[in-house]
Amino acid sequence: MANIIIVGTQWGDEGKGKIVDLLTEDSDLIIRFQGGNNAGHTLMVGDKKVILHLIPSGILHPGKLCIIGSGLVIDPEILIGEIDSLKHKGYKVSPENVAISERAHIIMPYHKIIDHARDSTQGIGTTGRGIGPAYEDKARRIGIRMIDLIHEEIFRKKLDIVFEEKQEYVTKILKLKPLEKEGFVEKFVKMGRKLKPYVTNTTVIIESAIRDGKHLLLEGAQGTNLDLDYGTYPYVTSSNTVAGQSCVGAGIGPTKITRVIGICKAYTTRVGGGPFPTELNNTTGERLRAFGGEYGATTGRPRRCGWLDLVALRHSVRLSGISHLAITKLDVLMGFKKIKVATAYKAGKTSIEHMPADLDVFKKLTPVYDELPGWEEDISSLRRHEDLPRNCKAYISYIEDKLQVKAAIISVGPKREETIVRTKLF
Numbered sequence: 001m002a003n004i005i006i007v008g009t010q011w012g013d014e015g016k017g018k019i020v021d022l023l024t025e026d027s028d029l030i031i032r033f034q035g036g037n038n039a040g041h042t043l044m045v046g047d048k049k050v051i052l053h054l055i056p057s058g059i060l061h062p063g064k065l066c067i068i069g070s071g072l073v074i075d076p077e078i079l080i081g082e083i084d085s086l087k088h089k090g091y092k093v094s095p096e097n098v099a100i101s102e103r104a105h106i107i108m109p110y111h112k113i114i115d116h117a118r119d120s121t122q123g124i125g126t127t128g129r130g131i132g133p134a135y136e137d138k139a140r141r142i143g144i145r146m147i148d149l150i151h152e153e154i155f156r157k158k159l160d161i162v163f164e165e166k167q168e169y170v171t172k173i174l175k176l177k178p179l180e181k182e183g184f185v186e187k188f189v190k191m192g193r194k195l196k197p198y199v200t201n202t203t204v205i206i207e208s209a210i211r212d213g214k215h216l217l218l219e220g221a222q223g224t225n226l227d228l229d230y231g232t233y234p235y236v237t238s239s240n241t242v243a244g245q246s247c248v249g250a251g252i253g254p255t256k257i258t259r260v261i262g263i264c265k266a267y268t269t270r271v272g273g274g275p276f277p278t279e280l281n282n283t284t285g286e287r288l289r290a291f292g293g294e295y296g297a298t299t300g301r302p303r304r305c306g307w308l309d310l311v312a313l314r315h316s317v318r319l320s321g322i323s324h325l326a327i328t329k330l331d332v333l334m335g336f337k338k339i340k341v342a343t344a345y346k347a348g349k350t351s352i353e354h355m356p357a358d359l360d361v362f363k364k365l366t367p368v369y370d371e372l373p374g375w376e377e378d379i380s381s382l383r384r385h386e387d388l389p390r391n392c393k394a395y396i397s398y399i400e401d402k403l404q405v406k407a408a409i410i411s412v413g414p415k416r417e418e419t420i421v422r423t424k425l426f
């Protein structure tokens with residue numbers, strides 16, 4: 001038995017989807033445990049590209065069970081669209097290989113309206129998918145869950161209770177036009193009927209799989225520095241993204257976890273607002289964006305790009321107990337004469353070794369860089385670690401030494417096969 005958690009170690013978009021797809025071959029159950037369709041996980045199989053927002057990145061492999069856990073907030077329209085689009089592409093999606101937790105919360109139309117309206121003044125740069133407002137209602141105990149959506153009477157009753165309050169908030173506080181209830185209620189009832197066969201107590205399925213010695217892969221979304229508690233608050237998402245959340249969001253005990261894999265891009269990107277100490281607002285940053293294709297998989301926004309940040313990574317290793325790294329997009333660094341890595345930050349004469357909790361500190365600091373020699377070779381066709389250019393191997397060893405974590409996987413391209421597996425994880 002091996003039960004593995006996959007988490008992002010930076011600000012999201014590290015290539016989690018690719019690594020989950022890769023590791024699915026050796027696993028039986030693939031479980032998404034938090035977030036919603038703010039996530040965009042890209043998989044490249046051959047020349048076919050699939051972007052998943054809610055369905056676990058194991059779905060392209062036949063014979064695996066994909067679970068959407070209790071910790072998610074689900075936009076049913078997006079989920080149905082994703083199911084239909086996968087079917088259209090020839091992949092099997094049915095209650096036999098996809099299960100949705102009855103406890104997962106639903107993103108309602110008013111959540112998206114509120115998200116948009118608030119973000120125009122708050123400036124977090126959210127994905128506008130209603131994620132924050134839906135998690136807010138969950139914590140306030142007025143959320144509507146999957147179990148409610150599939151029972152028409154309960155759904156209507158629960159919605160009646162919250163609707164007046166939402167109407168008042170939208171019209172009086174946000175000063176927007178009134179919400180129209182009738183149109184969306186019927187649509188949601190229909191979507192509930194469509195999703196009903198998938199909705200179940202997923203924790204029982206997971207427990208039985210663990211008893212049978214099956215392998216679990218727990219797929220995180222976003223990254224540690226977007227974590228609600230440990231990220232660059234308030235420029236974060238509204239769920240916990242650290243490894244510990246996988247137990248809550250999937251519904252399994254921490255004793256069942258065997259490894260935690262931190263996905264680490266060979267440089268850093270961020271979408272939306274908030275601190276980003278190693279950001280490069282120059283031609284180097286533009287080059288990383290162009291070579292790395294750094295445009296959001298969910299919103300299409302250009303990603304902010306910068307050098308690798310060991311302060312942010314140490315934070316992740318600590319908070320998620322990362323046992324192995326998967327270093328992705330190493331091919332993108334080809335052709336840089338020098339590669340910089342931030343080892344600490346400096347504010348005046350003070351050296352800062354750990355991620356500051358105070359956002360104001362970020363305004364005053366500058367990164368302290370180590371400089372490593374780059375390499376000229378295209379590494380995307382290489383499949384063995386020993387074949388990598390000397391400086392490329394040195395870059396990997398440098399990261400491993402600084403973080404005291406071994407890189408089990410090196411990704412040298414977006415495709416499944418463009419990968420060097422150094423340690424078998426299952």
Ligand code: GDP
Nearest residue numbers: 013014015016017040041042329411412413414
């Ligand atoms: P996720 O949200 O963490 O799953 O990452 P995204 O899918 O949003 O962004 C990662 C992007 O990089 C996707 O377009 C992937 O296809 C691509 N990708 C993943 N690994 C590699 C790699 O090693 N090299 C290159 N060039 N692209 C990669």
Ligand code: IMO
Nearest residue numbers: 012013038039040125126127221222237271272
């Ligand atoms: P994956 O899983 C990168 C960012 C948004 C915004 C902040 C809050 O693909 O790595 P939200 O809509 O969640 O309230 O937005 O979080 N964000 C992501 N950035 N990758 C993601 O997911 C993200 N999900 C949310 O850009 O800054």
Ligand code: MG
Nearest residue numbers: 013040041297
């Ligand atoms: Mg992404």
